[in-house]
Every structure is written in structure tokens, then in C-alpha cells.
Amino acid sequence: MAGQYWLLKSEPGNYSVDDLKRDRSTYWEGVRNYQARNFLRDSIKKGDEVFFYHSNADLAGIAGVAKVTSDGYPDPSQFDPKSKYFDPKSSKEKPLWYVVDIQFSEKFPAVIPLENLKKIKALEGMPLLQRGQRLSVQPVTRAHWKVIFEEFPGR
DNA sequence: GCCAACGTTGGC
DNA sequence: GCCAACGTTGGC
16 A cells, blocks of 8 residues: 555654654654554554644644654553653553654754644645644545645745 | 643542 | 543644
């Protein structure tokens, strides 16, 4: 199957696109929502591409692009009592939470603000733009992915 | 900091 | 299994 597209949210105060650019790669730890977990465990595959989204930021919006470099695997932080993501309900035999590895691809010269995305007719129906939606891992259709690059050629 | 929307927990 | 209470997310 051809590569799929996703949007991953991060609070830049916690981990920003600049952090990813510096690190070059990371694993997307700390997702503790079952719907998002299912995407990480079952759906996201090595080779997929993701928008790096800044949430809870001075300027909320899409900040860059990254590439997925692994399929989902158990989130190591859930087993670490010292981690803020530690989950005593999880076990190595039956892990609850998953991560994928991602690699830096591109930082946009300017964040594409959520506000601007909302104005684009062709993006209607995109999960990100739905009222009250707060899923931190979301699928992005190929059509929406393309529209965003077309609408913001210089980003 | 506010608060609406949503997810999770736990008593029954 | 219901649902109120509580906690979290995230835009503003």
C-alpha cells in the first residue's frame, strides 16, 4: 500500500519542531488515549509521512513535516516508574501504549496557523478542524495533504 | 487563565 | 450498564 499521511500534535513547550530538527529523530512517546493508541499500534507504518502540529502554543498550527521510520512498538516510558508517562496498569506481556519512530524532514519557514487552515474550503471535513476534536494522532487524507502544500507553496 | 468539549473513572 | 464527577485538552 502507498504511504499514508498523519498529523501528530505536540505542545512546543514540551517538544517542538525545533527540538525534532535538533534531534533529527525521536519516538513519539506519551500518547495515552486509546483511539490515538490504536492508530499508532495498528495503522501508522514505516514510510508514512506526518504533519508536525503545535498545539497549546502561542501560534497553533502545522510547524513541519516528519517521516515515520518504524511501525508501532510498545512505548518504553510506560514501564519506567520514573517517567511521567509511567502506567502501572501496563506490563511487558500486555503493553497498553505504543509509539512510532519519526525522523525530521522539514520545518516550515512559518507555522501554518490553524486559523488559516480553517479558511480553506478544500480542507472541510479534516478532523483537525472539527469542533472540540482533540485527538493527538489523526489520519490526513492524501487530498488534504496535497491541498496544504498547494495552498502554502512557500509554507 | 478561562472554559467548552471530551475521555475516563467509579459508585451504584 | 448508566451517568455524575472529575481530569485533560487545547483554542482563545
